[in-house]
Every structure is written in structure tokens, then in C-alpha cells.
Amino acid sequence: MLTGEELDSLKIGDLVEVDPIFPALSNENVVMRTAERPGSIGDTVVFVVTYFGITIGRWEATKNAGGVSWKFG
Amino acid sequence: MEIRMKSALMWAAADALGMTLKHEKGKITGSMKRDVSFGNLPVTFGMQVVSSWLDTHCHMFIVKVVGNLALFLTVAPTGKDEDVRVHLLNLAKMPGKAESWLEEAKPTSAQDAGKLLGKAVVKSFRKVGKNKWAEVA
Numbered sequence: 371m372l373t374g375e376e377l378d379s380l381k382i383g384d385l386v387e388v389d390p391i392f393p394a395l396s397n398e399n400v401v402m403r404t405a406e407r408p409g410s411i412g413d414t415v416v417f418v419v420t421y422f423g424i425t426i427g428r429w430e431a432t433k434n435a436g437g438v439s440w441k442f443g
Numbered sequence: 444m445e446i447r448m449k450s451a452l453m454w455a456a457a458d459a460l461g462m463t464l465k466h467e468k469g470k471i472t473g474s475m476k477r478d479v480s481f482g483n484l485p486v487t488f489g490m491q492v493v494s495s496w497l498d499t500h501c502h503m504f505i506v507k508v509v510g511n512l513a514l515f516l517t518v519a520p521t522g523k524d525e526d527v528r529v530h531l532l533n534l535a536k537m538p539g540k541a542e543s544w545l546e547e548a549k550p551t552s553a554q555d556a557g558k559l560l561g562k563a564v565v566k567s568f569r570k571v572g573k574n575k576w577a578e579v580a
Contacts, residue, residue: 371482388481391488391508395529395568395576400481419510422565424533426510442486 371440374433377415380404391421398422402429452502452518455525459516459570460506462490471495471504490514496545501553503545511535515560517553527570528553528579536563 371388380386387399398421405428406416414432418425430441457464457473464473474491493513494505501519508514513532518525534541538561539548550556557564567579 371484389479391477391479391512394574395531396566396578421512422531424510424512424531424565425535426508426512440484 372431372438374438377431377433377438380407380415382407386417391426396422400426452497452520452525455518455527456502456504456516459518459527459529460490460504460514462492462506464492464504471497473506477508493542494545496548496550496556503550503553503556505532505541505544507534507541513541515556515564517556519553529568529570529576530557530560530564531566532560532563533565534563536561538563 372386382404384404386402386404388402390397390399400419400421402417402419404415405418408414414430417429417431419427419429428443430443432439432441453464460473460475462473462475464471471492474489477488477490479486479488488509491507492504493507496503501517504516506514506516511534513534515530515532517528517530532541537544538559545556548556548559550559568576569579571577
């Protein structure tokens with residue numbers, strides 16, 4: 371979804387749009403808002419994720435040697 | 444004993460959700476894994492029926508999806524077929540716990556349930572064809 375370079379470039383408050391959960395209903399995308407960016411480049415970035423304004427979770431992305439790993443909560 | 448529901452309303456509900464619904468021990472159950480691909484990142488959501496209310500003129504279901512997102516599905520007969528509507532619910536604004544909400548609220552109609560749910564209803568859609576939905580203002 372995001373490359374390591376794209377992850378590095380994100381600032382707090384930046385929005386990333388990804389595919390809809392229910393595309394048959396609407397083209398409205400899921401929105402990931404950059405909420406936390408602790409430490410230096412390579413650390414975990416935390417997104418608050420919403421769909422139609424409804425919070426669906428906090429997703430964490432971590433840059434590593436293999437690319438970007440994700441944790442969904 | 445499990446009884447597979449065969450009524451037209453139940454079939455329409457199961458079809459809309461893409462989920463097998465069962466009537467077990469006096470309540471409706473159903474769950475499924477929904478795979479969504481965000482770019483090249485697959486995410487699986489576990490959807491589950493947590494509340495239901497069945498009467499002859501409307502069947503209603505609340506289905507948890509992920510986080511604060513749930514679906515409120517209503518199916519009512521129109522004479523020829525069924526009026527199927529799905530509403531996106533924000534569980535953070537529910538007037539109570541989603542689990543067994545319908546059984547406790549005992550809505551008299553889909554409209555009554557909508558009023559009781561209030562601001563928890565974020566968006567509404569009506570089925571207009573196979574896998575086709577239209578937003579309801």
C-alpha cells in the first residue's frame with residue numbers, strides 16, 4: 371500500500387486514501403490520518419483509520435528491510 | 444437444532460450480506476470473513492450478526508464489521524419483491540450496546556428503528572438490483 375519512501379515522507383495530520391470497504395455501496399474511500407510518528411525515520415507510524423467518518427481502527431506501519439510491515443488494531 | 448431460514452425476507456437478507464444466516468436457539472446468527480485489498484495489502488474483517496428483530500413486515504439485523512463500523516440491514520416485503528436497505532452505523536453513537544440492541548428496543552418498523560438509532564446512522568443505501576445500491580438521502 372505504502373512504500374518505505376512514502377512512509378518516510380508522511381507528517382502528522384497527513385491523509386492517505388485507500389480502497390473502499392464496500393465498493394458496491396459507494397466509492398467513498400477509507401481514510402488513514404497520520405496520528406503518530408515517534409522517533410526518527412524507520413520507526414512505526416500510527417494511522418487513525420476512518421470510513422465515512424467512522425473510526426475503524428489504528429493501524430501501525432513499520433519500515434523494515436523487507437519493505438513495510440503492518441499491524442491492525 | 445439448527446434451522447436454515449427459508450423465508451423470502453431471510454433469503455434477501457442473507458443475499459445482501461453475502462452471509463449464511465442461521466436460526467439457532469431462538470436467535471439469528473451469522474458470521475463471515477470479508478477480505479478487502481487496500482492496494483497490495485490484504486486485510487480481513489470478521490463480520491458478525493450481533494442483533495436481530497424479525498416480524499412479518501420487516502426483518503432487521505445489526506452486523507458488526509470492524510472498529511466502530513457496523514451495518515444495520517432492513518428487509519421488508521413490497522408485494523412483488525423486497526425493499527432491502529443497508530445503513531452504515533457508527534457504534535460510538537449508538538444509544539446502547541449493539542449486541543441485542545434490536546431485541547431490547549423492539550422497534551415497530553424500520554423507520555422506528557432508524558429514529559431510535561438517531562445519529563448512529565451515518566449513511567443509507569437501498570438495493571436497486573443485483574449487487575447494485577443507491578444512496579438514500
